[in-house]
Amino acid sequence: xxxxxxxxxxxxxxxxxxxxxxxxxxxxxxxxxxxxxxxxxxxxxxxxxxxxxxxxxxxxxxxxxxxxxxxxxxxxxxxx
Numbered sequence: 800x801x802x803x804x805x806x807x808x809x810x811x812x813x814x815x816x817x818x819x820x821x822x823x824x825x826x827x828x829x830x831x832x833x834x835x836x837x838x839x840x841x842x843x844x845x846x847x848x849x850x851x852x853x854x855x856x857x858x859x860x861x862x863x864x865x866x867x868x869x870x871x872x873x874x875x876x877x878x879x
Contacts, residue, residue: 810841811842
């Protein structure tokens with residue numbers, strides 16, 4: 800379990816780097832091939848892996864994700 804948490808933390812750092820590269824023109828770093836989309840997906844995948852290792856069923860994860868997406872869309876006025 801700790802290794803999955805470390806992977807999630809690492810992916811968050813990689814996403815932060817990609818956002819910085821894209822939105823801060825004076826950033827000295829270069830983006831990777833995955834970019835923001837790829838790093839965001841890596842976070843999602845590693846987080847789902849953590850939930851599966853904790854014993855949650857894929858169907859339960861799917862339901863909660865869909866419920867939360869619906870709530871997010873409501874709050875955003877349907878613009879997301």
